[in-house]
Amino acid sequence: MRIIIKDALVVPMTTQDDHFLGSISIENGKIVALNKEKPNFKADKVIDGSSFIALPGLINAHTHASMVLFRNYKDSVADLQSWLDAIWPLEDLLVEKDIYLASLLAITEMIKSGTTCFADFYFMQNETAKAAAKAKIKVNLGLTLFGDAKESEKRIKEQLPQLKKWQVNSKGLIKYDIAPHSVYTCTTETLKIAKEVAQKENCKVHIHVSETVDEVERSYKNFNKSPVAYLNDLGILVKDKAYIAHAVHLDDNDITIIKENKIPVVHNPSSNSKLGCGIAPIAHYKDSLISIALGTDGAASNNNLDLFNEMRLAAMLSGALTKNPMALSPFEILQMATINGAKALGRDNECGTLEVGKDADIILIDTQAIHLTPLNNIYSALVYATKSSDVDTVLCKGEILLENKILKTIDFDKLKRQFLATWEDIKMRQKTEGFK
Numbered sequence: 001m002r003i004i005i006k007d008a009l010v011v012p013m014t015t016q017d018d019h020f021l022g023s024i025s026i027e028n029g030k031i032v033a034l035n036k037e038k039p040n041f042k043a044d045k046v047i048d049g050s051s052f053i054a055l056p057g058l059i060n061a062h063t064h065a066s067m068v069l070f071r072n073y074k075d076s077v078a079d080l081q082s083w084l085d086a087i088w089p090l091e092d093l094l095v096e097k098d099i100y101l102a103s104l105l106a107i108t109e110m111i112k113s114g115t116t117c118f119a120d121f122y123f124m125q126n127e128t129a130k131a132a133a134k135a136k137i138k139v140n141l142g143l144t145l146f147g148d149a150k151e152s153e154k155r156i157k158e159q160l161p162q163l164k165k166w167q168v169n170s171k172g173l174i175k176y177d178i179a180p181h182s183v184y185t186c187t188t189e190t191l192k193i194a195k196e197v198a199q200k201e202n203c204k205v206h207i208h209v210s211e212t213v214d215e216v217e218r219s220y221k222n223f224n225k226s227p228v229a230y231l232n233d234l235g236i237l238v239k240d241k242a243y244i245a246h247a248v249h250l251d252d253n254d255i256t257i258i259k260e261n262k263i264p265v266v267h268n269p270s271s272n273s274k275l276g277c278g279i280a281p282i283a284h285y286k287d288s289l290i291s292i293a294l295g296t297d298g299a300a301s302n303n304n305l306d307l308f309n310e311m312r313l314a315a316m317l318s319g320a321l322t323k324n325p326m327a328l329s330p331f332e333i334l335q336m337a338t339i340n341g342a343k344a345l346g347r348d349n350e351c352g353t354l355e356v357g358k359d360a361d362i363i364l365i366d367t368q369a370i371h372l373t374p375l376n377n378i379y380s381a382l383v384y385a386t387k388s389s390d391v392d393t394v395l396c397k398g399e400i401l402l403e404n405k406i407l408k409t410i411d412f413d414k415l416k417r418q419f420l421a422t423w424e425d426i427k428m429r430q431k432t433e434g435f436k
């Protein structure tokens, strides 16, 4: 299908000065022209962009989609470990249908808030792949590893063939990574296996790193080095082969390793704040030439999957932490949620900016709301004032996923009924387990 978005305020996110009133022409899922003047393009569908900002689709570079099941659930606890202790027994009860419905609900929330690509890791990723394929959204699915080598080899044997199939058959929507959960939940052998899979399959390692002070202290106790130094010594932190979530507590040596190995850091300000983990000093990382992407983490620790919230919070916390409102500009914050996310996920040649030849992953933001009046500086408007409810239209690979705020690939009313029934069923399973 040939689509044209006309008369929009186009914000390609290539350079700060590059924004213009004009049109975007789309053919076979790709951007074929960006025009300031009237384009010579015969379209099957014309979208009037005259009240919209056109922006690259946002990229959520770290989440656990299925954890929407645990949204607002037992989340007022003392620390990360107490919260994990509340969640893990329920996770043991999950079945494939739970993961599928939860993934689809999470994807619905992401589409409605302008996300066109996300990086995920959790259990039964085949179900999350099914949900992404149904919704027609992009995802990097992490084959998730916990525990020892025996457990990891079993998971890889079960899941890798499925994920490979999705990568081949989904026309670029679905890719896979290998995702050892963290240094405190995986044995050294499991981490080595993850490295081998990344090398052999040419995929990336996606891992939680230095999320809490406790994690760093335990790493020193067990390995006599920081999590970053430990992973580096294992050969996991290799350029283009890894991206790390959180990185709240890095020392100077860690920062040098990450900078020299060009490892992207995924900042999750809501989750880190909510769980009391601390504030990652991202302006300092940026000054150290580290690329920073943005993630929501799972809805259990956020409690939503809204990157507009995340951008605003990242900007606010950075100002508060550095006492310097200029430490990160709104344009740089927006880069974190677009092109930097694409780089982390190895997708920057296909998305993250609006450029001819890239996929048409585009969102249209309604600028008519009170809180966007007057618009003035576009980047300030997008980072500080825009709400996810201003997202009107979402395209991924030229496919319309949302139009006039109406979902096109998902029946939300039906999904909500099924999802809530499943959640009740999970809680019932827990009660039954308790009587055994």
Ligand SMILES: [Zn+2]
Pocket: 062, 063, 064, 208, 245, 297, 298
């Ligand atoms: Zn996480």
